[in-house]
Amino acid sequence: MSQLQSLRGMVDLLPQALERWQAVEAVAREQFRRSGFGEIRTPLLETTDLFCRGIGEGTDVVGKEMYSFTDRGERSCTLRPEGTASVVRAALQHGLLSQGAQKLWYAGPMFRYERPQAGRQRQFHQIGVEWLGAESARSDVEVIALAWDLLASLGVGGLELELNSLGSADDRQAYRKALVDWLEQRLEQLDEDSRARLTSNPLRILDSKNKDTQALLEQAPTLADALSPESRLRFEAVRQGLTALGIPYRLNPRLVRGLDYYSHTAFEITSDQLGAQATVCGGGRYDGLIAQLGGAATPAVGWALGMERLLLVLEAAAMAAPNGAAARLVGSSVPDAYVVNRGDQAETMALTLARALRAAGLTVELDGSGSAFAKQFKRADRCGARWALVLGDDEADRAEVRLKPLLGQGEEVSWAVAEIAAIVDVLRTP
Template sequence: MSQLQSLRGMVDLLPEALHRWQAVEAMAREHFQRSGFGEIRTPLLETTDLFCRGIGEGTDVVGKEMYSFQDRGDRSCTLRPEGTASVVRAAIQHGLLSQGAQKLWYAGPMFRYERPQAGRQRQFHQIGVEWLGADTARSDVEVIALAWDLLASLGVGGLELELNSLGTAEDRQAYRNALVAWLEQRSDALDPDSQARLSTNPLRILDSKNKTTQALLEDAPTLADALCDASRERFEGVQRGLTALGIPFQLNPLLVRGLDYYSHTAFEITSDQLGAQATVCGGGRYDGLIGQLGGAPTPAIGWALGMERLMLVLEAAAQADPQGVAAQLTARVFPDVYVVNRGGDAEPAALALARHLRAAGLWVELDASGSAFGKQFKRADRSGARWAVVLGDEEAKRGEVRLKPLKQKAEEFTVALAPVAAIVERLLSP
């Protein structure tokens, strides 16, 4: 019988890696709580129409990458390819928007049928925030600052913020007309994907990775030229706010993001920690999305970061600075105590002792093998624990336990099995 394997692009997260993920998630949770964002958890499976209406049928995500199928009720269902549309759907469905502005964050798996590569899988994971009901330039600045500060606190180096304004729907339509007219005169010079997008989603051509198309676009009309006075003034307000906070940025007129629902501010935060610039966070304003999905017209802004890409960046940062924050955050953690035990009287006593030590807040590994003490001590050394707690039948009969330091040269000593508080005090001592 052949061995079963996970599907391509669906990666198992094993305990050692998952510990690092949880450390990042805990740091993110602290930042979100301090900024007044509450967690929301939405289903992995939604109606396909949610993403067709929200993301846009002309996007690559909807057209090429979604995992969609008919369920037994003959409904078209899709594994969520991103988090924003689901959060907005939940806010509308449960009447959250009638309670005022909503500051929400989420974390979890998303699904896109893409070619797997380093930092990008078909099941990938995002952490994101959505501020529904926020309409000012200052809210844009606050949300961007939250992402910037989180990444900096994680020890990510070489951060760079790229910024653009997509303006209003009217601005984008005017620009779309000008861009299409310009590109149609040069369509033969476009790569095949961009030629196909010319009639479906021309703004996505600006995000082309084809070098020939990129060179051509250097002379193309820019969205900045199509912004109305109000949009231009709003964008200048965002730039002033970021400057006041000391957050550096670069304007990128080709930054359009990959989803149709964006408007006004769009941004990406990159890091050079992997050598080349790699995007670790992206987002922007989406004032029209809530109305598109059946809610009252409501302004909103948000962002998401990809965990797989972020973990690669953190590992590179840890190697570059072994004493830095990223290294501390991603470092392997070890038990406080390894309980070495053997014998008919010792083993139940060791189980009770381990339980009490865990209740006192210690991380305790209890050897349940019943093997010789020599083998157990070798496992204790490999575990990385600070202490070995040794309990054999003789110790159990005397009501004692031996404490043996494992990470420093020091003599072991014997203490009474009770009270446990005295053992805990010794184990926590420097």
């Protein structure tokens, strides 16, 4: 019988890796709490129509990458490929917008059928924020600053903010016509995918990864040329806000993002920790999405970051700065003490002691192997604990425990097993 394996692109998160994820999530959760964002959790499975209407049928996500199927009720269902549409659907379904603007954040798995590679899997994980009902340019600045500060607090170095304005729907329509007219005159120079997009979603050609197409686009008209005076003023206000906060940015007129619902501000934050610039966070404004999904016209802005890519960046940052914030996050945690024990009476006493120390807030690993002391001490050394708590027959007869330092510092001491407070003090002393 062949060994069962996970599906390609579906990766197990094992305890050591998951510890790093939880450390990152804890930092993010605290940042969001301080900024007034509340957590929302939406189902993994939604109706396919939600994403067709929200993301756009002409996008690669809807056209090529979604995991969709027909359920037993003859409904077309899709594993969510991104978080924003689900959050908006939930806000509309539960009437959250009738209570005023909503500042929400989410975390969890998303699904896209694409070629797996480092930092990108078919089941991937995102953390994101959505500010529904936020209209001002200042709200754009605030959510960008939230992303920037979160990444900086995690210890990500080499950050660069790329910024663009997609303008209003009318601006994009005018630009779309100008771009299509220009590209149709150079049709033979476009790659195959870009030719297909010319009629379905021409703005996505700006995001082409084909080098020849990118070289051609250097001469193409830009969206900035098509912005209305109102859109220009709004974008200038965003830029001024970022400058006031001391957040540097680089204008990127080719930045369009991959989903149809964006408008006005679009941004990506990259890091050079992996050698080349790698996108770790992206988002922007999507004023038309809520109306698109059946709600009243409501402005909104948000972003998402990919956990898999972020963890790769953090590991590189930890190697570059072994004493930095990233190193503290991705480093393995170690127990405060390792309980070495052997013998019937000692093993019972060790279980009681470990439970009492854990109740006092310490992390205690209890060796349950019953193997020789030498083997247990080797495991204690490998786990990185500062102290070994030793219980054998002699200690059990005296109802004592030996506290043996493992890192070459301090002296071995003995305490009555009942003296929990004293033992805790010793274990907590630097």
